[in-house]
Amino acid sequence: MIEAHHLTKRYGDKTAVTDLGFTVRPGAVTGFLGPNGAGKSTTMRMILGLDAPTTGRVTVNGKRYAEHRAPLHEVGAMLEDRSVHTGRSAYHHLLALAATTGIPRRRVEEVIDLVGLRQVARRRAGGFSLGMGRRLGIASALLGDPATVVLDEPVNGLDPEGILWIRTLLKELAAEGRTVLVSSHLMSEMALTAEHLIVIGQGRLIADTSVAEFVRRAARDTVLVRTGEAGRLSALLAATAASVVPGEPGALEVTGLSSERIGRLAADHGIALTELTPHRAPLEEAFMELTRDAVEYRAPERAVPGAAPGFVPGAVPRVVPTTGARAVPTAGAGRRGGAA
Template identity: 80%
Template sequence: MIEAHSLTKRYGERIAVDDLSFTVRPGTVTGFLGPNGAGKSTTMRMLLGLDAPTSGRAVVNGRSYAEHRAPLHEVGAMLEARAVHTGRSAYHHLLALAATHGIPSRRVNEMIDLVGLRAVARKRVGGFSLGMGQRLGIAAALLGDPATVILDEPVNGLDPEGILWIRNLLKALAAEGRTVLVSSHLMSEMALTAEHLIVIGRGRLIADTSVAEFTARAAGDLVRVRTDQAERLRGLLSGPDVTVTAQEDGVLLVTGLSSERIGRIAAGSGVALAELTPQRASLEEAFMELTRDAVEYQAPAAQLVGAGGEGRTA
């Protein structure tokens, strides 16, 4: 389990993390999301004892990282996959890490096979592609068979097969009862991998909820209705706090009423419905909506699209 208690980190006058509290529980893949500059990397560094908080406390499996006698067995982390001596081979990099904790060499070989690096295990890391470096970083994180795993952007540089592999790996780790915290900018991938989300902006907590609740919160109570009596139903649904918008023939978008209430009104008036669907925002749409005021770095709209559809400045 990972616990952040009122974590605050200041760099001079700038507050990178501001009184942040959350808990990451075992058995679930938890996505750690936020716009650029939100404080995600700083928070993960404090969880791992790499940065000291200005105030507050970070606890992993009941202790601060520095208090663990054999941290690789407790917490496996990948914050920067390429932070490896480029002259070493993948095998000797993992072997050196294993030696610090008395981990047998057979575990090194197991991890090399797990991440699919057997063919290049004896080659120098300096010649690795970004995706190969990511795989090596994940192998290092799992080397000590830790109860808690913290990964920052693990799918960077991976091809579609690699992305599917890491998705299934993370789910399998959670299914074994491990605590899994994953930071990513790929909303589509987080929607397929994570069950729970911790979202921050400008160093503060925005949401600590399930993926389903997060997307529902952004979508509100929008309901899509299709019927061959659209105009009649539109009149039946009208009210001071209800908005009904006609789409293509026979389709209405309704806000201000639940799908259950709409169904009852239609049934009570003899209006047959062909479709009654509560709308759900995608994770990307929900993220954009709920972090809109927390975006620190945002290009002016005029710079985003220029002549020919290409981004260019005036």
């Protein structure tokens, strides 16, 4: 596991991380999320011993990174995929890493095939595209067949096939019992890949919970209902705890009541429904809601021509998360065997 206890990191008069604590457990892909400037990179550097905490402690498999006799066999990481000699080929970059850490040459061949770089393995890394550089960085991280994998923005620069590949790989690594921590700004990809989320903002913990619980607590789900008796159904729904917003003729958008209860209510009163579709708010919406007070750089709001007064692109309704999953108020607001 990765365990962080009361991590604080200061650079001069700037505090990047404040009293941060969390546990990343094996067997699941954990997404590490936060706005720009939230402290994600600083935290990942402290996990890998590249930065020393001002106070607090972080361990990997019970030890600080520097205390492991063979760190590359314990933790595989990619924080900067361009940390490669530009005149060296992908093959010789990996071979050099292997030679200095007691890893056999055959493992170099295995990871080259694993990440799909066989055809360009002898080319100079300086000429690699962003996506190829990402694949080489991931190959470096997996070279020691580590029990823990830490990746910063692994899908950045990858084409759709590459994104699907890394998504599948991460899930397979977790299914083998490894600890997998992945940071990303692509909420749609995290929704498909991660099972658990650690969210920080302005260096503080915002949430440490499952993806499903994070979305459920932070954003409101709606149900789209279509019926020829929208007026009568709307009046019945208004008598409950539901919020009803009329849409196009015959359509209602209902919040605060499950599709099952809406269907039962309609049936009890003899109202025929032509559509009853629940809509689960996306991870992106939940993320924006819980981190809106932790955004360091915010563009000025601009009106959209023709839009309703007060409409702001990308804005979501302000919803206060209820208690339950671990949630902390935002600052300002109170071995894959031999083949991996």
